[in-house]
Amino acid sequence: MRVKRYVVNALPEAVSMIRSELGKDAVILNTKEIRVGGFMGMFSKKKMEVIAAIESNQANTPAQPQRKASPQANEALEQILHTVQRTASAVMEPPIVTPAEKQTGRVEQEQSIIDEIRDLRQYMVKLSKQQGDHTALSEQLYELKEHLLEQEVEMQWVERLIQAIIDKQTEQKSEFTKEQIWQLAAEQLEDWLRPYGGIGISSAVRVVHFVGPTGVGKTTTIAKLAAEQTIKQGRKVGFITSDTYRIAAVDQLRTYANILNVPLEVVFSPMDLPRAFKQLEERELIYMDTAGRNFRSELHVSEVNSLLHTSEDSETVLVLSLTGKTKDMAAVADHFSKYGVRKVLFTKLDETSVYGAIFNLIMNFEMYPTYLASGQTVPDDIDRFQIETYIQHLLGSSSR
Structure with a gap:
């Protein structure tokens, strides 16, 4: 496993760096607020320390060309990051409470916030993977996939068809045109149906x-x-x-x-x-x-x-x-x-x-x-x- 530490002003900045350096499959292990710089403990600045990691066999995997995310997707991601940052700050700067409150509710409150951060982190990873799967297809392949799903072809067969075309592109080391992709789709469908015709x-x-x-x-x-x-x-x-x-x-x-x-x-x-x-x-x-x-x-x-x-x-x-x-x-x-x-x-x-x-x-x-x-x-x-x-x-x- 490859682990890397980032010191940034805000969590969204770290997420961008992590995805760029470690890849879309990296996960955030821990976040906390630290102070850096200053003189004898004075004039230091607040920073965010973020620890991220990725499995060794996934590290340095070249990122595939991706379609630009929609404004709605970007907005949703920014809201999630903002929530993570806000809840993380709440953990690191808890409100002043009485001793009695510390005895009864402090631990539960912190655990609840930590659970929320964990859930949000998992959701971010899932969202990142889904977006990667969506954008990995070329425009022509994505159009074919959407058309077949609209025709109510089951997903398992759509995915097998798309993968068959991708394999042929890889074999020939070239990206096919729309006409070539649809022709290959027709040929593959005919090959599957031939025993029943x-x-x-x-x-x-x-x-x-x-x-x-x-x-x-x-x-x-x-x-x-x-x-x-x-x-x-x-x-x-x-x-x-x-x-x-x-x-x-x-x-x-x-x-x-x-x-x-x-x-x-x-x-x-x-x-x-x-x-x-x-x-x-x-x-x-x-x-x-x-x-x-x-x-x-x-x-x-x-x-x-x-x-x-x-x-x-x-x-x-x-x-x-x-x-x-x-x-x-x-x-x-x-x-x-x-x-x-x-x-x-x-x-x-x-x-x-x-x-x-x-x-x-x-x-x-x-x-x-x-x-x-x-x-x-x-x-x-x-x-x-x-x-x-x-x-x-x-x-x-x-x-x-």
Whole structure:
């Protein structure tokens, strides 16, 4: 540990010297008022003695270029320093008290002031480190970080992305331009997402179950996919719905079924499923709509999961709306992933400008995105998930 003593007129002066000579990670160990100069004890001047230290392996570390602190940050720091100086003076020049006061309150008063100085000192160190972390990034990297956080990409992934770009800058011994940084970000995101792209809904299964919270657009999405299969692919499609909780849900799907000339079966319990499959045995592909529930509750997830067991080749697709809260979507995905649900379809792309939840769900729960849906037009407002298109949504115009 490297320890150094400073004699200054005021504490703020010492702080500036300490940060300049020892670095931003230095800590103040002790402060006290002393008298210097004079003749035979007279005419001496009051000074402040400050003892500071830093770990040896951190000493003489070159300071990185820093962004100029904001006026508000400077003002806050000056207020803290002023408070430290005032409280330190109170310790060194305590008020005159009676012997009784000395017996009862003097020690407690001094200890309280010392504790306050210690707390303020720790806060100053924390503030200094936070400011250093903030200003260590270049303007271009900081802008990218802020953009991704606004897109609600989780901090762990933002930090990993920023560090990956910094590592490449260090490797090439040059600072990248804004265009280069955003291009590198796009390439890194694509590299992370590549294992989860291009999966889609399997063409080998006969039954596809659609699950998800209420109001995410499952019924309309099923109609879009059915129209694609019947009109464009010429396949024989059938519908099953278990969404008997909402009065209009069955009628809505029946309307689509009539337009597409697709048979519809309604089931009220798992016991009704064999009958429904028997009625649709000539259909090549069956889409099953399930009731929307509060799937943040694992109980509701297990209830709907009981409807998904069939002897047919099948898979389940989780439908989520991009207008939902990121934390709620994560909770739903977490519950369904416990039952092996790995495919997800996102709706209402046109109703939001925040797309980070897609990335979070893919990376945190190893979900495979199948489609992105937007609007109410059947069958046009739905597209297969494309990594490049999604990254353009996520990074915005700055990535172009």
